[in-house]
Amino acid sequence: MVEVTRDDVLAAEARIAGAVMETPLLQSEICGVACHLKCESLQTGGAFKLRGASNRLLAMSADERARGVVAFSSGNHAQGVAIAAQRLGMSATIVMPGDAPELKVAGTRAAGAEIVFYDRAGESREAIAARIAAESGAIVVPSFDDPWVIAGQGTVGSEIERQLGTAPNAVVVPCGGGGLTAGIALALPGARIVAAEPEGWDDMRRSLAAGEIVPVGKGAPPTLCDALQTPRVSLLTFDILRARGVEVVTVSDAEVREGVRLAWQEHRLVVEPGGAAALAAVLAGKVAVHEGTVIVLSGGNIDPALHAEIVG
Incomplete structure (x- = not known):
């Protein structure tokens, strides 16, 4: 398996400087507590x-860029890949679930990507992306199962250290694929690293506890955290989290709502449910x-009507 190191993160930070x-x-x-x-x-x-999309695409050769890219995502990775591709003059096709938030669909289209919808319950987004890549020659850019x-994504961590002037004692992070x-x-x-997953979609927590990858079972409950609905984590992310002794907790929709609400009421920050999972856990x-703990708010793409309903 390809190994990813801290040096790769630092190289990525230099590569994407100016792109993010x-x-x-x-x-x-x-x-x-002061956090x-x-x-x-x-x-x-x-x-x-x-961050991850830019690092992957900027690392491609001219021949690879000419072939275009294909990705699968409920929205945030879709927009990241679409924006990075548009900036580099590349074509991008994104496989998105039919129930993806309209705001994320619109943002992906606005960045010039072609969208192929699929049924989250009955179809495999990976299989669809692989078929498109085989037919078109495009390169698949996974949302998390890729060293680049x-x-x-790790540049969030190196940036935190640079902003603080020292490494934080702990970081709490929303987790989908990891x-x-x-x-x-x-x-x-x-640093102590704690990941937060939605209840019923806690495949990383259960995988780490079992010592092997355990996918989300059929009949997983609905969740507001669409960005964190990953049916199966990758061996690459699993191994990194296991080696680092990362802790994982789960959060309910009610707890996530509290996170979205506090971010708005205290800081006027618009945060989507999945993006507020770490804050919800705290x-x-x-x-x-403890003093100095960093809580990552990973995304802010929430339907305005849902946000208004949550924050009251």
Whole structure:
């Protein structure tokens, strides 16, 4: 298997400089403790995904870029790949679930990508993407099962260290496939890393507990965290999290709503449910925080009507 290292994260930071925003690291008092919020919800495209997508595409040769790319995503990776491809003059096809939030679909289209919809319950997005790649010659850019993507997402961690002037004692991260968590774990080898998954979609937590990959079973419950609905984590991210001793907790929709609400009420930050999972875990007392703990807000692409309903 390809190994991803901290050096790869640092190389990615240099490669994507100028292609992504340095997002704010805000001071906040959470549960009576002075913490920091890393606002990837304010990243171009509304999520951290532009980092990994930019690193992957910028590392391609001219011949590879000419072939275009295909990706599969419920929205945030879709927009990240679409934006990165548009900037480089590349074609992009994105396989998206039919129930993807309209805001994310619109954002992906606005960046010039072609969208192919699939049935989340009955079709395989990986198989569809593989077929498109075989027919068109395009290169598949996974949302987390790719060393270049993981290294790019890890720049969130190296950026946090640079902004603080030192490595944080702990970072709490929303987790779907584990690309962001794995990248930050590599970037900050001395920090405690805690991942937060939605209830019923906690395949990383169950996989780490079992010592082998355990996919999400059939009949998984609905969740507001569409961005974190990963049916199966990859061996690449699983191995990194296991080697680093990453802890994983789960959050309910009710707890996620509290995270979305606090981000808005205290900081006027618009954060989507999946992007607020780490904050939700802290607010629910599922992660013990200490002064200087960093909580990642990973995305802000939420339907305006849903946001208005949550924040009241």
